[in-house]
Amino acid sequence: MRASRPYWSVDPGPPLRDIGCFALVAQHLSFSRAAAELHMSQPAMSQAIGRLERSLGIRLFERTSREVRLSAAGKALLPYADAMLEASAALMAESTRLAMSARPTIRLAYPLIVGPLAARITRRLARRKPAIDVELRAAGWSAATSALERGDISAAILSTPFPRELTTAARFHVTVGHLAVPAGDPIAALSRIRPEQLTRYKILMPRNRTPGGMWARFAAQLRGPHQHHVVADDIDDFAAALDLVAAGVGLLPTPHLLVKAIRRHDVHFVPLDAGDLRMTYGLAWSPKHVSPELMVLVQAVQEALWTR
Secondary structure (H helix, E strand, O other): OOOOOOOOOOOOOOOOHHHHHHHHHHHHOOOOHHHHHHOOOOHHHHHHHHHHHHHOOOOOOEOOOEEEEEEHHHHHHHHHHHHHHHHHHHHHHHHHHHHHHHEEEEEEEEHHHHHHHHHHHHHHHHHHOOOOEEEEEEEEEEHHHHHHHHHOOOEEEEEOOOOOEEEEEEEEEEEEEEEEEEEHHHHHHHOOHHHHHHHHHOEEEOOOOOOOOOHHHHHOOOOOOOOEEEOOOOOOOOOHHHHHHOOOOOEEEEEEEHHOOOOOEOOOOEEEEOOOOOOEEEEOHHHHHHHHHHHHHHHHHHHHHHHH
């Protein structure tokens, strides 16, 4: 038969804070030092010890004008006080662990270029009540859409084209207004570049170019043979593509966000005069895996875009 546990119908005993004051004064043998450690006044510390002594019906300290000593009863009770404080700390630590493990988690994939936005969303959700944990996964378009299809992630920030089977919201644009060129190339000295000046250059391009999208619009402005150098199905990691520019493989239309964030001695960013070139991004998710936390994520993304 399970042993019964004590039950306090009215008074569970002295406050744990007063017991903590007792243990701290016993450690320092000084009311003033104990009070300073807890950011209390010395009179408040003395009142806490007085309350505890009255509650227990015994004196815990022998006090003179020159020193503070534990009484015999204080010495006997100190181990019990320490045990209560340790048990309380263990209870709080375990409750915090359980609360953390019970918190919902959103797995969000994002392209590296919008990393600052992903971080801002994560901070916003961590601050809300109740908090939502966000597990960030850097992933390009193909990897993110495949992960969404498998259910490995909750949502993804994707560039167009958005797969038809996904729901999208919070669309935004990233301006592409520069061309990355090798630092030693004569074209790097120009103050501005127009598409007709690129006839003899290869331009790094993705294989997937949505009709009407930024890549297709820019490709339509280029003239001359062999002007495209396809580097991948999609260009998601612009920072890595700059290595190809530095190596002389081709030139790269570059978003303004990257121009502001990256400084390289081997690559120069020249303003590009090619009309209104913009890459469109948005938050995408599968309608099969909608949850309350996902809807909170949608709101957090919208708020993060509005309050830059």
